[in-house]
Amino acid sequence: MHDLQAPLVRRRRVAGDVFVLGFRAGPIAREVRAGQFVNVLLRPGPLLRRPFSVYRAEGELVELVLRAVGEGTGRLLELRRGDRVGLLGPLGRGFALDPTAGRVTLVSGGLGVAPMPMAAHQARAMGMEVCWVHGARTAADLCSEWEGDEVRWATEDGSQGVRGTALEAVPEPAGQVLACGPIPMLAALARRWPEAQVAVETVMACGTGVCLGCAVPLTSGVYTRACTEGPVYRAGSIDWERLPAPTHRGTAP
Amino acid sequence: MHDLQAPLVRRRRVAGDVFVLGFRAGPIAREVRAGQFVNVLLRPGPLLRRPFSVYRAEGELVELVLRAVGEGTGRLLELRRGDRVGLLGPLGRGFALDPTAGRVTLVSGGLGVAPMPMAAHQARAMGMEVCWVHGARTAADLCSEWEGDEVRWATEDGSQGVRGTALEAVPEPAGQVLACGPIPMLAALARRWPEAQVAVETVMACGTGVCLGCAVPLTSGVYTRACTEGPVYRAGSIDWERLPAPTHRGTAP
Amino acid sequence: MTAPPGGDRRPLGVVGPAPDWGGPLEVGGVRLATPVMAASGTFGFGTEVPLCDRRALGGMVCKGIFLEPRGGAPPPRIVETPSGMLNAIGLQGPGVEAVIRDYAPLWATWPFPVLVNLNGETVEEYAELAARLDGVPGVSGLEVNISCPNVHRGGMLFGHDPEPAAAVTAAVRARTRLPVWVKLTPATGDIAAVARACEEAGADALCAVNAFVGMALDVRTGQPRLGFRTGGLSGPAIRPLAVYLAHRVAQAVRIPVIGIGGITCAEDAMEFLLAGCRAVQVGTATFVDPNAIGKVVAGLRRRLSPEGAPPAPEAPTGVGRRHSPVRTVAGDRVVE
Amino acid sequence: MTAPPGGDRRPLGVVGPAPDWGGPLEVGGVRLATPVMAASGTFGFGTEVPLCDRRALGGMVCKGIFLEPRGGAPPPRIVETPSGMLNAIGLQGPGVEAVIRDYAPLWATWPFPVLVNLNGETVEEYAELAARLDGVPGVSGLEVNISCPNVHRGGMLFGHDPEPAAAVTAAVRARTRLPVWVKLTPATGDIAAVARACEEAGADALCAVNAFVGMALDVRTGQPRLGFRTGGLSGPAIRPLAVYLAHRVAQAVRIPVIGIGGITCAEDAMEFLLAGCRAVQVGTATFVDPNAIGKVVAGLRRRLSPEGAPPAPEAPTGVGRRHSPVRTVAGDRVVE
Numbered sequence A, B: 001m002h003d004l005q006a007p008l009v010r011r012r013r014v015a016g017d018v019f020v021l022g023f024r025a026g027p028i029a030r031e032v033r034a035g036q037f038v039n040v041l042l043r044p045g046p047l048l049r050r051p052f053s054v055y056r057a058e059g060e061l062v063e064l065v066l067r068a069v070g071e072g073t074g075r076l077l078e079l080r081r082g083d084r085v086g087l088l089g090p091l092g093r094g095f096a097l098d099p100t101a102g103r104v105t106l107v108s109g110g111l112g113v114a115p116m117p118m119a120a121h122q123a124r125a126m127g128m129e130v131c132w133v134h135g136a137r138t139a140a141d142l143c144s145e146w147e148g149d150e151v152r153w154a155t156e157d158g159s160q161g162v163r164g165t166a167l168e169a170v171p172e173p174a175g176q177v178l179a180c181g182p183i184p185m186l187a188a189l190a191r192r193w194p195e196a197q198v199a200v201e202t203v204m205a206c207g208t209g210v211c212l213g214c215a216v217p218l219t220s221g222v223y224t225r226a227c228t229e230g231p232v233y234r235a236g237s238i239d240w241e242r243l244p245a246p247t248h249r250g251t252a253p
Numbered sequence C, D: 001m002t003a004p005p006g007g008d009r010r011p012l013g014v015v016g017p018a019p020d021w022g023g024p025l026e027v028g029g030v031r032l033a034t035p036v037m038a039a040s041g042t043f044g045f046g047t048e049v050p051l052c053d054r055r056a057l058g059g060m061v062c063k064g065i066f067l068e069p070r071g072g073a074p075p076p077r078i079v080e081t082p083s084g085m086l087n088a089i090g091l092q093g094p095g096v097e098a099v100i101r102d103y104a105p106l107w108a109t110w111p112f113p114v115l116v117n118l119n120g121e122t123v124e125e126y127a128e129l130a131a132r133l134d135g136v137p138g139v140s141g142l143e144v145n146i147s148c149p150n151v152h153r154g155g156m157l158f159g160h161d162p163e164p165a166a167a168v169t170a171a172v173r174a175r176t177r178l179p180v181w182v183k184l185t186p187a188t189g190d191i192a193a194v195a196r197a198c199e200e201a202g203a204d205a206l207c208a209v210n211a212f213v214g215m216a217l218d219v220r221t222g223q224p225r226l227g228f229r230t231g232g233l234s235g236p237a238i239r240p241l242a243v244y245l246a247h248r249v250a251q252a253v254r255i256p257v258i259g260i261g262g263i264t265c266a267e268d269a270m271e272f273l274l275a276g277c278r279a280v281q282v283g284t285a286t287f288v289d290p291n292a293i294g295k296v297v298a299g300l301r302r303r304l305s306p307e308g309a310p311p312a313p314e315a316p317t318g319v320g321r322r323h324s325p326v327r328t329v330a331g332d333r334v335v336e
């Protein structure tokens, strides 16, 4: 784990209002695995850090993908090249790829794309065949970047690919399933593929296992920490009824 | 009075760590008089606005002069061209020039230079002869810009001009005396020239006369509001013993 | 053992639906143009605040006054703190006679109601103030301040416990026909009990809350940074505490509650309204943005108007109609 | 009428001189390596916080425990607020047996003392916990939490009034030879009276303060944003309130006071020390910067070291030697 002051070095748009930010943070870039995250400190900015999955790690660069939904994300998208943020990471337990499965299907809804490029990359490096199924509200919201041997799209309005959620576009046999996206999508996915690995979001304070703020309820009745035991879980292990979606209090809808 | 979003358009250094920032704020630039101030809102930034004298007003530009002493001033000096701040002003009652005096002496200690260029400019426009006496700790801290018919310097270490405070460098007869600077200097000046006009600093919340936070104790026993009845006072009217210097809680010494 | 703060530890009742806001509303005997008022001490006597959209003002509470003029506390009077400020003004101001002579006639011509914030060192002083203001044109109501942290005698002393709070309320009630609002202090072990006592003593509405007592030290001198040593903390920092206390009060009484504390934008105001308040007051935010109230009201209009309101989510309690705002409009957050 | 919060309205006594800090210090029966400790609930059981300079740690208070393991409160458990956060963790944790078995042996090998934060629903539960921990190697003291805002029974209930606070303290005192510290809640009408009661009941030190009760509502659903509905407010937002309360307590008792609330940098810590505290605890800041304590201590060292200290300004009370820090070192402010 590292706590670095990382300068913004690049930025590009990958969907309507979704941007990728690349920060120079070599030690994190070299260690991070798919599904892990960093906790970002903004100064001036809100009190707490903001957690983000690592989208890509290339050489010295750690890339994040986001849209502005509140104060922290808004400030991140206002950064200019050279501006520094605090990056604490890599944090959490990422995806555990199973090369014996031969094939992996990545299922992402909306900003759930975040951990997928690294997952695709790692899976292919292990010799797995990668199919990426990505869903969004409409064509303009689909991420323009993808990786893998095959990609499928789904849009709620049918403007590109299958009409519906990413779930409905998953080809069978799916092989190993890794997923990230809105909680209702993940809960539905858990019913169909309880063995899938899902990356979930909870509000976090520390990101390092100390505060117990990031409780994820399991069907076994206990809470675990999304930042430490998670954010990746076996889909069937989560008590989805009791896992609230994080709420925003920013200026975005 | 105007409340504007004003972009930073220029910036220059005028002494060791002292900078002049120029913001585009035409309506304020056109109205402001020497000794008046603006209350500056920084977002993101601290809750309250920060008061600053107007250093110069040229065309559409309002210039402020400052050094970083805490969070607000620190952030102001980090602004880049095009960044906007909220400017509320012009506020307060400025200097009242008396052209019948014929001659005006501007006495400034340290950042007390702030209201002087406008005062010099106005006095000369009224046909007065202007002598500016400026003191600082050492030569490097003296403001490199001055205006008027005559300038005299004073430094505590004698590195430039008279050794001592600006007070010790004032030539007699001084004519009308306008002063701005540290409270001890102004208190001493009040003993010598009770009729002098001095611009004082107090902590402020609103800057517009509502909160009563900027109390300046007068010898008559009442408090007045620095933001409304001040910040310019007759030197002899202030109860200097009971006027505390604003304290900082920033990161600067 | 008195009751615990906020009453008992049973889970709080569900929060209320947001109010219907179609036009002027009647709150505690006062007709407000909008549910957003200016808080005492942050709007002077109504003549000072520049650039404020006065059509947005639901009403105004003037700076706290005593019977006699007061000089106030020694400077420094203001210290900024993280997302907040400490103030110790010490209720500087003209006495009641000057208010009646200089301001009330003006107020009588204004389109929004003005309440006078009453302060005293004894119950009798409050009562006397009430009597003097009774029937004065321009005065639409009284806000009894039993919660000022910045005076040595009286003030907050009356607000800590139910009995003295009720005594002040009853004494004021007995001497005026004007609506009587009582402004509560957070500095009590049981704000619900104080609230109930004021209600029983005849208050028409309760205002929750005044500033919280705090202190800041100058580490260079080792001395307090305020001339009065301690001060009242206000601003966004206290909002979560104020929402909780206002909600406790709203649950404890039947009379309307006016929520106060750290409101800077429509979303902040909505929290108090959903917590059970009928109206809110904006204080510190006005120092930062003279038109803070204008912006809060504009934001509320967008939220509470039929077009702004989303398909109402299911109201878990089913109490009344629910205006759940969904469109959070960027740009109406003025400070923080 | 109970005494007003913070005792009476007489002006506060002058604040104290900053402590001499040459080396390890003895506070309430515990030998601290530095005056800066980790606050309960913000440092887990001492094994979780990465990247923290452990040589800086004066000591640590572990997460609050009960006799039995507890599941904690339903999510969401955290809400950010202006310069603060609300938490409602609900004292999730292993019971005392697991602590004795899994952590105490580790603690025994550490260079800094560990105190256990005790919680109970009845006086007897606190006493039983104390008895179980008495003599356990690795446990250097007990911090009796009569101030947790996030449990339905017990917790803060005991902290509101002098009598129950004293009862818990006396019961714990009777069952252990370990140093007993009592952690006070701000949610009381008279913190000085509670403090005195705990001192008389045998406390070795007092910790002031725990989090303040607050609430935040989701304006989209109209419901509380925390699963427990209310939570404890911590972080820089509460610092001015905590400094005031810690100062009140320090004035009321002779035993040492440990200041807690919103500390993020050396200057913040100095405020509590000057207010009369012998040591401080850092909580929320550790979430933001895992090495917050390391930075606070580094800053204090610069301030309190002979080279860092300025010519001492005149001490108005003349009580003891005065270390008035003047050099405010840029860069040691970690959060806000």
Ligand SMILES: Cc1cc2nc3c(=O)[nH]c(=O)nc-3n(C[C@H](O)[C@H](O)[C@H](O)COP(=O)(O)OP(=O)(O)OC[C@H]3O[C@@H](n4cnc5c(N)ncnc54)[C@H](O)[C@@H]3O)c2cc1C
Pocket: A037, A046, A048, A049, A050, A051, A052, A053, A054, A064, A065, A066, A067, A068, A069, A070, A071, A072, A073, A074, A111, A114, A115, A200, A201, A202, A203, A204, A231, A246, A247, A248, A249, A250, A251, D079, D080
């Ligand atoms: C492990 C993890 C990985 C994430 N990866 C990504 C990513 O790759 N891309 C992306 O855009 N977002 C990601 N998020 C969500 C992201 O953290 C939030 O969008 C962000 O914190 C919002 O901050 P804000 O200040 O803009 O919003 P505000 O609403 O102002 O934030 C207020 C508070 O709520 C918290 N919060 C709000 N929304 C969320 C959320 N969805 N999840 C967690 N906390 C939230 C904030 O952290 C903050 O504490 C991830 C969250 C987690 C937990």
Ligand SMILES: Cc1cc2nc3c(=O)[nH]c(=O)nc-3n(C[C@H](O)[C@H](O)[C@H](O)COP(=O)(O)OP(=O)(O)OC[C@H]3O[C@@H](n4cnc5c(N)ncnc54)[C@H](O)[C@@H]3O)c2cc1C
Pocket: B037, B046, B048, B049, B050, B051, B052, B053, B054, B064, B065, B066, B067, B068, B069, B070, B071, B072, B073, B074, B111, B114, B115, B200, B201, B202, B203, B204, B231, B246, B247, B248, B249, B250, B251, C079, C080
């Ligand atoms: C009428 C007036 C005119 C001023 N003109 C100038 C000027 O031209 N150039 C300049 O450099 N400074 C000027 N000042 C002082 C300037 O306002 C402060 O330096 C500034 O507010 C410090 O903010 P900060 O966040 O950097 O410091 P911090 O110490 O972090 O500020 C904390 C709080 O203290 C207040 N404060 C701190 N120092 C002062 C001070 N000296 N006066 C008033 N409030 C203070 C801040 O406004 C804020 O509320 C003027 C002050 C007043 C009242």
Ligand SMILES: Cc1cc2nc3c(=O)[nH]c(=O)nc-3n(C[C@H](O)[C@H](O)[C@H](O)COP(=O)(O)O)c2cc1C
Pocket: B211, B212, B213, C039, C040, C041, C042, C063, C064, C065, C087, C089, C091, C117, C145, C148, C183, C209, C210, C211, C233, C234, C235, C236, C238, C260, C261, C262, C263, C281, C282, C283, C284, C285
């Ligand atoms: C400078 C200042 C002066 C105040 N004066 C009064 C007063 O005279 N009477 C009163 O009842 N409240 C007074 N208050 C308290 C406010 O009315 C309000 O209750 C408090 O500031 C919390 O609201 P806010 O966070 O929106 O400011 C004052 C507050 C401030 C900041």
Ligand SMILES: Cc1cc2nc3c(=O)[nH]c(=O)nc-3n(C[C@H](O)[C@H](O)[C@H](O)COP(=O)(O)O)c2cc1C
Pocket: A211, A213, D039, D040, D041, D042, D063, D064, D065, D087, D089, D091, D117, D145, D148, D183, D209, D210, D211, D233, D234, D235, D236, D238, D260, D261, D262, D263, D281, D282, D283, D284, D285
């Ligand atoms: C997430 C969290 C958990 C906490 N858990 C405990 C606890 O178990 N026992 C306790 O006495 N205090 C607990 N506290 C309170 C802190 O120890 C501290 O008193 C409070 O947070 C104020 O300090 P701060 O502002 O530095 O955080 C907790 C605080 C937080 C933020």
Ligand code: FES
Pocket: A203, A204, A205, A206, A207, A208, A209, A210, A211, A212, A213, A214, A225, A226, A227, A228
């Ligand atoms: S975020 Fe603190 S324990 Fe997970």
Ligand code: FES
Pocket: B203, B204, B205, B206, B207, B208, B209, B210, B211, B212, B213, B214, B225, B226, B227, B228
């Ligand atoms: S700063 Fe508010 S009255 Fe002067």
